[in-house]
Amino acid sequence: MPLFEPLKPVSPRSRLVLGASFFALFFLAWAGFTLSGIIPPLFLADPLTTLKTGVTLFTEFNFLRDIGITVWRVVGGFVAAALIAVPLGVAMGAFKPVEAFLEPFVSFCRYLPASAFIPLLILWAGVGEAQKLSVIFIGSVFQIILMVAVIVGATRRDLVEAAYTLGADGGGIVKRVLLPGAAPQIAETLRLVLGWAWTYVIVAELVGSSSGIGHMIMDSQRLLDTGQMIFGILCIGVIGLVSDLLFKWLNQRMYPWAF
Amino acid sequence: MSKLLIEGVSRVFPGVGGGAPTQALQPTDLTVEDNDFITILGPSGCGKSTLLRIVAGLDRPTTGRVLLDGQPVSRPGPDRGMVFQSYTLFPWLTVRENICFGLREKALPEARQKEIADYFIAQTGLAGFERHYPKMLSGGMQQRTALARALANDPKMLLLDEPFGALDNQTRALMQELLLGIWEADRKTVIFVTHDIDEAIFMANRVAVMSARPGRIKAIVEVDLPHPRHYTMKTTPEFSRYKAQLTEEIRAESIKAAQMEG
Ligand SMILES: Nc1ncnc2c1ncn2[C@@H]1O[C@H](COP(=O)(O)OP(=O)(O)O)[C@@H](O)[C@H]1O
Ligand SMILES: [Mg+2]
Numbered sequence: 001m002p003l004f005e006p007l008k009p010v011s012p013r014s015r016l017v018l019g020a021s022f023f024a025l026f027f028l029a030w031a032g033f034t035l036s037g038i039i040p041p042l043f044l045a046d047p048l049t050t051l052k053t054g055v056t057l058f059t060e061f062n063f064l065r066d067i068g069i070t071v072w073r074v075v076g077g078f079v080a081a082a083l084i085a086v087p088l089g090v091a092m093g094a095f096k097p098v099e100a101f102l103e104p105f106v107s108f109c110r111y112l113p114a115s116a117f118i119p120l121l122i123l124w125a126g127v128g129e130a131q132k133l134s135v136i137f138i139g140s141v142f143q144i145i146l147m148v149a150v151i152v153g154a155t156r157r158d159l160v161e162a163a164y165t166l167g168a169d170g171g172g173i174v175k176r177v178l179l180p181g182a183a184p185q186i187a188e189t190l191r192l193v194l195g196w197a198w199t200y201v202i203v204a205e206l207v208g209s210s211s212g213i214g215h216m217i218m219d220s221q222r223l224l225d226t227g228q229m230i231f232g233i234l235c236i237g238v239i240g241l242v243s244d245l246l247f248k249w250l251n252q253r254m255y256p257w258a259f
Numbered sequence: 260m261s262k263l264l265i266e267g268v269s270r271v272f273p274g275v276g277g278g279a280p281t282q283a284l285q286p287t288d289l290t291v292e293d294n295d296f297i298t299i300l301g302p303s304g305c306g307k308s309t310l311l312r313i314v315a316g317l318d319r320p321t322t323g324r325v326l327l328d329g330q331p332v333s334r335p336g337p338d339r340g341m342v343f344q345s346y347t348l349f350p351w352l353t354v355r356e357n358i359c360f361g362l363r364e365k366a367l368p369e370a371r372q373k374e375i376a377d378y379f380i381a382q383t384g385l386a387g388f389e390r391h392y393p394k395m396l397s398g399g400m401q402q403r404t405a406l407a408r409a410l411a412n413d414p415k416m417l418l419l420d421e422p423f424g425a426l427d428n429q430t431r432a433l434m435q436e437l438l439l440g441i442w443e444a445d446r447k448t449v450i451f452v453t454h455d456i457d458e459a460i461f462m463a464n465r466v467a468v469m470s471a472r473p474g475r476i477k478a479i480v481e482v483d484l485p486h487p488r489h490y491t492m493k494t495t496p497e498f499s500r501y502k503a504q505l506t507e508e509i510r511a512e513s514i515k516a517a518q519m520e521g
């Protein structure tokens with residue numbers, strides 16, 4: 001049996017082993033380059049130093065609070081965006097006049113980079129939480145609207161027709177065909193956008209902020225502490241990975257018919 | 260009392276990308292009586308689906324009209340149940356929930372829904388599969404569920420568009436007997452579209468033969484075979500006579516259809 005057969009699935013065990021081994025390789029390479037002195041600590045701390053500074057971050061600098069604040073900002077901005085964007089996206093996907101009305105404007109807004117709004121948002125909302133949440137909101141809301149509209153619009157026509165012949169009216173089609181049919185993909189879209197929200201929050205925290213993971217990374221730069229910077233970045237990665245896995249698990253639990 | 264009147268119904272589809280419009284259906288007349296089982300037989304592309312979709316209200320005729328009990332048909336409704344050739348079960352609903360879709364739409368009480376669903380689950384041989392999702396079912400099982408879903412709504416008539424067309428021969432033969440058994444029990448009006456001559460004869464009281472595209476109904480053949488029908492009927496001399504007759508009718512049309520495509 002050849003090792004590389006197109007589209008052939010791998011067993012869950014090998015999947016886990018393969019995924020973990022890349023992490024292992026990555027850390028080995030990192031340790032190799034830094035501990036051997038090929039890369040000086042000023043540019044890149046070695047894994048052990050990174051771990052040690054990480055521990056002091058938690059014990060002496062209350063890093064857990066920074067993490068909590070950042071998580072809250074991501075979740076807050078993202079949930080607000082989802083609450084507004086999903087209904088709008090569904091309305092656009094279901095009703096073509098709504099789509100014709102909103103789609104051009106939303107498409108335009110989608111290309112406005114959220115980070116470019118930071119200076120303006122600081123002017124409008126100061127450097128407080130409202131500004132951080134707005135960056136995430138602006139970065140997520142238009143993306144979600146458009147993707148949800150596409151998903152809902154791509155509902156199988158034959159299912160809609162079948163529902164009509166079973167006596168459904170317009171409202172029934174939306175509630176009982178478009179929504180349940182699109183739900184798993186909408187959930188997957190939210191999972192994707194949540195990942196992007198993480199990148200926006202750090203950018204927002206790099207500018208005019210006194211707390212959060214991004215602020216800690218900024219502070220470390222002043223102290224030239226590459227260990228702290230890398231630890232902060234790794235933390236974001238780990239939180240992102242965990243939330244992604246949770247989201248995925250939840251989706252599979254909620255929509256067993258789709259997976 | 261006549262139930263369904265198709266009067267001068269034709270359909271022209273607008274051309275794609277500035278091309279010439281397609282006439283899918285020539286003006287067609289057909290009367291379907293109460294308790295009739297009529298099959299519409301014709302080569303592929305002759306407009307069978309177009310005609311059935313117009314009766315269902317899923318498409319509008321370019322000319323003519325469809326009357327159901329004297330009322331013009333303009334939109335789909337639960338009085339005309341439909342089973343499509345493609346699998347159209349709702350993937351997010353179980354077999355039972357699919358069957359209850361129309362009943363929930365009518366807001367029947369749960370207990371009544373369950374009672375009706377149970378009846379049709381038993382009648383279509385789906386017992387034991389109630390909690391399965393469609394993706395876990397074979398094609399035959401999916402079409403049984405689609406049939407049960409349409410029947411559960413208690414429509415005035417059933418519209419079937421090559422419902423067994425994607426099934427293998429053995430399953431298809433079983434499904435034919437199943438549907439015929441259901442019809443023999445309560446004689447619901449059925450319009451059944453097919454391109455299969457055996458199927459058209461075996462199921463029907465009358466076979467409406469359509470001409471090649473643009474289609475129209477060129478002949479109606481009464482099938483005077485006794486009920487209940489059993490699969491062994493397909494090998495009787497009477498059956499063969501009908502088959503010979505319809506084969507002649509269809510052959511001419513298939514040749515025309517092939518020439519048009521060539
Ligand atoms: N929505 C449509 N737009 C344009 N042409 C169509 C459409 N639907 C069907 N047709 C054309 O009409 C003809 C009849 O189609 P159809 O009714 O599906 O035939 P059948 O069911 O007998 O195979 C075909 O030539 C087909 O290409
Ligand atoms: Mg067809």
